Amino acid sequence: MDKTAVHDKFEQARRTFHQLLDGASGPDLRRASAGTRWTNRQLLFHMLLGYLIIRALLGLVRLFDRLPDGVSRRYAQLLNAGTVPFDAVNFAGSWLGGTVLPRRWMLALFDRTVAALHGRLDRETDENLARGMHYPTRWDPFFRDYMTLADVYRFPTQHFDFHRRQLTLSGE
Numbered sequence: 463m464d465k466t467a468v469h470d471k472f473e474q475a476r477r478t479f480h481q482l483l484d485g486a487s488g489p490d491l492r493r494a495s496a497g498t499r500w501t502n503r504q505l506l507f508h509m510l511l512g513y514l515i516i517r518a519l520l521g522l523v524r525l526f527d528r529l530p531d532g533v534s535r536r537y538a539q540l541l542n543a544g545t546v547p548f549d550a551v552n553f554a555g556s557w558l559g560g561t562v563l564p565r566r567w568m569l570a571l572f573d574r575t576v577a578a579l580h581g582r583l584d585r586e587t588d589e590n591l592a593r594g595m596h597y598p599t600r601w602d603p604f605f606r607d608y609m610t611l612a613d614v615y616r617f618p619t620q621h622f623d624f625h626r627r628q629l630t631l632s633g634e
Contacts, residue, residue: 463591463612465583471619475513476576479622482506482631483565490631497628499553504560505625510568511556512621513575519614520582526595534595538607541598548601583615591615 483506491503498505526534541548563571594610604620606613 463588463615465586468583468615468619469580471616472576472579475619475622476572478626479506479509479572480569482626482629483569486631493630495628496630498625500556500560502629502631504557505628507560507563507568508552508556509622509625510572510575511559512618512625513572513579516575516579516614516618517582519617520611523593523595523609523611523614524590527593531596538596538598542600545598545600548598579615579618586611586615 486502491501491506493502494500495502495505498508500508526537591612592610594608594613596607597605597609599605599607602617602621603624604617609617
């Protein structure tokens with residue numbers, strides 16, 4: 463894994479998030495996004511959420527990698543079976559966070575999260591980055607059946623870039 467490339471993608475997303483949120487007017491943020499039930503503001507929070515969940519996903523990989531392969535496979539199957547409740551919580555969480563969190567808090571949270579991910583990635587060994595587990599492929603289009611820690615570190619930027627195309631900000 464090219465850690466420098468992942469670091470660069472994190473920073474590019476961080477700068478872009480600042481530009482999008484700082485450059486958006488109130489009406490821009492309240493406008494419906496394209497292809498989602500969220501407003502632009504709520505979608506921006508959802509894009510932030512993609513980075514926030516990485517810490518939990520990294521911990522899951524570390525846990526399940528130490529167990530027999532079938533355990534993470536069954537766990538992923540169980541999570542896939544719970545896709546409908548997951549989608550409801552995912553929608554509600556992004557709706558709530560994007561509705562109530564002030565812009566400056568969203569920006570600060572993005573900055574702190576990316577800084578923490580930089581630090582964690584710097585401490586990863588090649589052996590750790592090769593650890594992996596099965597994932598619920600119905601939860602996100604970027605989840606694959608089996609993902610390594612390296613894949614998990616790349617996930618939030620893929621998620622961010624995908625959703626960026628759904629924003630309907632006037633400057634976009």
